[in-house]
Amino acid sequence: MEIVEEAAIHVLEAGGVTSAKGFSAGGMHCGIRKRKDDLGWLVSEVPTSAAAVYTTNQFQAAPLQVTRESLQSEKPLQAVCVNSGVANACTGEQGLKDAYEMRRAMAEKVNLAEEQVAVASTGLIGDPLPIEKIKAGFQSIGEENDQTVERFEQAILTTDTCTKHVAVQVEIDGKTVTVGGAAKGSGMIDPNMATMLAFITTDASVEESALQNVLKQGTNRTFNMITVDGDSSTNDMVLVMANGKAETETLTEDHPSWSAFVKAFEKVSEQLAKEIARDGEGATKxxxxxxxxxxxxxxxxxxxxxxxxxxxxxxxxxxxxxxxxxxxxxxxxxxxxxxxxxxxxxxxxxxxxxxxxxxxxxxxxxxxxxxxxxxxxxxxxxxxxxxxxxxxxxxxxxxxxxxxxxxx
Missing domain, CATH: 3.10.20.340 (ArgJ beta chain, C-terminal domain)
Known part of the structure; x- marks a missing residue:
């Protein structure tokens, strides 16, 4: 393998999960919560390579089961939908049906196969998911003010006091590659994973098994190295999508610039992890x-x-x-x-x-x-x-x- 000088990492001012080419996001208030945005979506223009890591809590919520199924299907992931306010955890067979319905509603809205959509929920454990409100919300998507990354970042929060986002750029194959992310998390933070959601995007082309490896290794060094209160939740995960819009060669561990991509990926993961820890419930330091x-x-x-x-x-x-x-x-x-x-x-x-x-x-x-x-x-x-x-x-x-x- 050719040895090349590692490229410098550039942190984008106000960067986030849509800084990478070909990604859009939005959010809205659909009525799960009293006033705050509570339904968000993140979409790639083209199919992606995708990977995820999940909570190790044995009570794994319905959305995680549905997302795992989507990632294991033969159809490439292209979108994710998220609600806050209700976790859809410990909700039995009905909760699983509701998670599938949520996935279906999002897929229909963006004209994708159901298996191309991941699902995430965060909030109260044990309450039924208000699926009719969520479905009505998806049907009403279209307002221009809904289609902003800021609305997405707000829609995924629970007790957080602020949004959490970052993006960096690095040069690979003579192309500018962007890695960006958004996250939520404030309490019940002691991953492997915990009550946190993190979404990471990149416009690099990355081989799927290599993407899973970099996510797992990066998570062990970043998200799995934070705690707020030692409690681990039922719901949460880190999900990464790579859509190739930067038109690099397909990255694997053998690519001469692989270490530069890993460094950029872990920079995003570390910054999001630190922001979650800093925003711990009631925290001052x-x-x-x-x-x-x-x-x-x-x-x-x-x-x-x-x-x-x-x-x-x-x-x-x-x-x-x-x-x-x-x-x-x-x-x-x-x-x-x-x-x-x-x-x-x-x-x-x-x-x-x-x-x-x-x-x-x-x-x-x-x-x-x-x-x-x-x-x-x-x-x-x-x-x-x-x-x-x-x-x-x-x-x-x-x-x-x-x-x-x-x-x-």
């Missing part, structure tokens, strides 16, 4: 934990997740309390190998633990990184070359308020 010196990358990922998942760590960060003991405890929660006498912990540039023992530090200086919008924590295990970064948020009174009355 993004927590970024960097682990190095682990025996393997997987060990580093596991330890990083233990730290950001600890409620004691999260509350200390909310209070800007440099309580390093909680971090050290969290490092030891799991089964990954550590040597307590080799561990180093730093809060920003202030080292608080060295070789497993506390060292004198300026309390006020140590508080400063904990008062930032992004709180950096560094852990060095001094055992190997494994590295990982995990993202989470602080735990606040507001989180309790939001979730104490989520349904009522």
């Amino acid at each position: 993004l927590v970024e934990v960097h682990v190095k010196g682990a025996t393997t990358d997987q060990a580093a990922r596991s330890i990083g997740k233990e730290i950001i998942s600890s409620n004691l760590v999260k509350t200390a960060i909310y209070g800007s309390d440099p309580n390093w003991g909680r971090i050290v405890c969290a490092i030891g929660y799991g089964d990954e190998p550590i040597d307590p006498e080799k561990v180093t912990v730093s809060l920003g540039d202030v080292t608080v633990v060295d070789q497993g023992l506390p060292i004198p530090f300026d309390e006020e200086k140590a508080k400063q990184p904990l008062q930032q919008e992004t709180v950096p924590i560094y852990v060095d295990l001094h055992l190997g070359d494994g590295t990982a970064t995990a993202w989470g948020c602080d735990l606040t009174y507001e989180y309790v308020r939001i979730n104490a009355a989520y349904r009522t």
Whole structure:
């Protein structure tokens, strides 16, 4: 394979899921929610290569079953429809029928075979999907103000306080390739996947098995490295579509610019993941934990997740309390190998633990990184070359308020 210099990644200002050529999106209010947009759609002009990863929760919602069936069919995926407000989870046979009806309504609207449409839902578990409202919504699509990516980004939200979107560009085969994405997620975030939806698009031509591989690997390094509250939902997934409109050669792992495409893809995934963690319910800070010196990358990922998942760590960060003991405890929660006498912990540039023992530090200086919008924590295990970064948020009174009355 020819070795080429890796192309630079350019982040687009205000980029999103329709920045890639040939993709359009829209959203509307169809009446599932009281006032907010609650029905969205994303369509490619041409058939795509597609891949998805799903929640590992054993209660998998009806939309996931229908989407999995669409991706396994012989007909290429070309569109996805999404509703918020009702998850269509734990709804039995009727829920599955409703998910099929939702897929059918979208397919008819955009003149596609049913199997060319994916379905996603997010919201309350156990409530029946108001399918008649959704079908009526699809029938009324056509208003110009519905056909904007901003309406799509709004329509997929639940308790989120903001939309989440990003797009980047990279040069491959002399062509400008765009990778863009949109996501929702604020609570019940502890993927493999969790209560989040993410949609990623690219105008590169990508072989489908290679696309599945880059999605799986990228998810392990990004979406699977965030947590808000340790809860995992029934519904959610990351879906990627590649439509080839940039007219590159078909990308596989053997293409000389494959690493550039992977870098662009993971840049989008990481940014969306960080935005989800930053927008955690009631959160005031993004927590970024960097682990190095682990025996393997997987060990580093596991330890990083233990730290950001600890409620004691999260509350200390909310209070800007440099309580390093909680971090050290969290490092030891799991089964990954550590040597307590080799561990180093730093809060920003202030080292608080060295070789497993506390060292004198300026309390006020140590508080400063904990008062930032992004709180950096560094852990060095001094055992190997494994590295990982995990993202989470602080735990606040507001989180309790939001979730104490989520349904009522």
